[in-house]
Amino acid sequence: MRWSRRQFVASATLASGAALIGKAAPAGIAGTAPDVDVIVLGAGLSGLHAAQLLEDAGARVLVLEGRSRVGGRVCTLKDLPGHPEMGANTMGSGYGRTLDVAHKLNVPLADMAPRMAQMAKLQLAFDGRLMTRDAWAASPKNPFPANRRNLMPWELVPRILAEANPLVDWSKWASPESAALDISMHDFLMARGLDDASIQLAFDTSPYYGTHSYEVSALMYEFNAGWGRSMASLGPAAYAVSGGNERLPEAMAGNLKGDVLLRKEIVAIDTGAAAASVVCRDGTRYAAKRIVCSLPFSTLREVRIDPPLQQEQARAVRTLHYQTLTLIFFAVTRPFWEEDGAGPSMWTNGPAGIVLAQYFGRTDSEVTGLVAQGRGQLGAHWDRLGKDAAMRLVQSEIESIRPASKGSLRPLRMHSWALQRFNAGDWAVFAPGEVAGFTAAMAVPHGRVHFCGEHTALGSRGMEGAMESGERAAIEVLSL
Ligand SMILES: Cc1cc2nc3c(=O)[nH]c(=O)nc-3n(C[C@H](O)[C@H](O)[C@H](O)COP(=O)(O)OP(=O)(O)OC[C@H]3O[C@@H](n4cnc5c(N)ncnc54)[C@H](O)[C@@H]3O)c2cc1C
Structure with missing residues (x-):
């Protein structure tokens, strides 16, 4: 033209x-x-x-x-210690276009992979109590099939997708030939031996996409899993802008x-x-x-x-659809996890959602704060409660699970992507x-x-x- x-x-x-x-x-x-x-x-x-x-x-x-x-949706909390992210966190080694533009514009990048690996070390807090993997595997509350009982709730769906992704070529996810795979995650997981209780726990409690397994396409998950594997095969880096x-x-x-x-x-x-x-x-x-x-x-x-x-x-x-995701940021004045011996990040099936340690300090191991993620129905619940009540709820739940944290948490900010006028939700679903x-x-x-x-x-x-x-x-x- x-x-x-x-x-x-x-x-x-x-x-x-x-x-x-x-x-x-x-x-x-x-x-x-x-x-x-x-x-x-x-x-x-x-x-x-x-x-x-x-x-x-x-x-x-x-x-x-x-x-x-x-x-x-790239949005940094510039006024908080370490400049945590409310939106996009990291770029993989295969992010050719994004990394190229960052390099051309001299935008300084740091590899956050070691920090992300620490953040991802989740403790399980089930029904308000911390549990080891062995205790979870033996727990009568564990609804997973016998051969899956040793998996933590957040590991089960990714494991099934990794083992048996029926989308052989992820780049063809949108083509009509893949349409037969475009069923609900509920049907997909049932067909792989999970029952309703397992699906509710492993998927609906904290879904990455959607609010529950009936409303989300398995094909989209399969694409995401295939694409993610392909990114990982290009290198382990997880870049963020300094x-x-x-x-x-x-x-x-x-x-x-x-x-x-x-x-x-x-x-x-x-x-x-x-x-x-x-x-x-x-x-x-x-x-x-x-x-x-x-x-x-x-x-x-x-x-x-x-x-x-x-x-x-x-x-x-x-x-x-657009994903419901609400984030609550906390300052931590004392490393309470050193007192109770469990790591700072945890996955809960209760009102605290997923609590992730933030590593935005000068060293890879310095925890600069916590962020609680409310995904799907929990995020919508926090939104309905409003900022003050939701922050109180999450703080008291963390303190109940981890008594050592009492007096060390200061709620700083709540950010609901669903309530953002210019997004009305996180990513497309x-x-x-x-x-x-x-x-x-x-x-x-x-x-x-x-x-x-x-x-x-x-x-x-x-x-x-x-x-x-x-x-x-x-x-x-x-x-x-
Ligand atoms: C919490 C969170 C974590 C994420 N983590 C990652 C990650 O780790 N890695 C990764 O790769 N991606 C991540 N993402 C996704 C990534 O941020 C988005 O895919 C990407 O930034 C979307 O860019 P976009 O240009 O498509 O949309 P947007 O960034 O949403 O841009 C659209 C623009 O349109 C504007 N707009 C909307 N409506 C109007 C209107 N009526 N009039 C005028 N302007 C309007 C908006 O204000 C916005 O600036 C994350 C996103 C979120 C929210």
């Missing part, structure tokens, strides 16, 4: 409240038209990567972001020639014969030849699109039967609008999935 410098924009007036990351103010500031070829909606990794690739090819790009910061992952999207935004306007919530998208345009909540309107939309479907469903999306694509935008139909339709260009975002990635997950999708959307636009 050849980019003309012709002014394309019908009207634009920058609201006085809008913030700007960028070099010069856009032409629209004084009421004249900004001159852009592509408007990118959303300044997470996918949108920023698409914007950079389009600029590299000569396009003039404007990025509009609803929040007052860039990064979306000083916080949010420095990566900040560097990406800062490297753009065009402007990134913050606090620009998109409420409408119009795609016409000659141009496409967007309307922001503050009343401003921007137009361009093309739009690249990285909005998660959980927020895109609140945006009026004219003409409307059709059929499966419309259904996907309306109904795609496919329900049984949705994979082939949704993935074929979700990212199909709609007039002058192109779609990216982790939910549209077919070959990767997480941050790398976001980058993959931004690349695909940019290539789509440049191929016209």
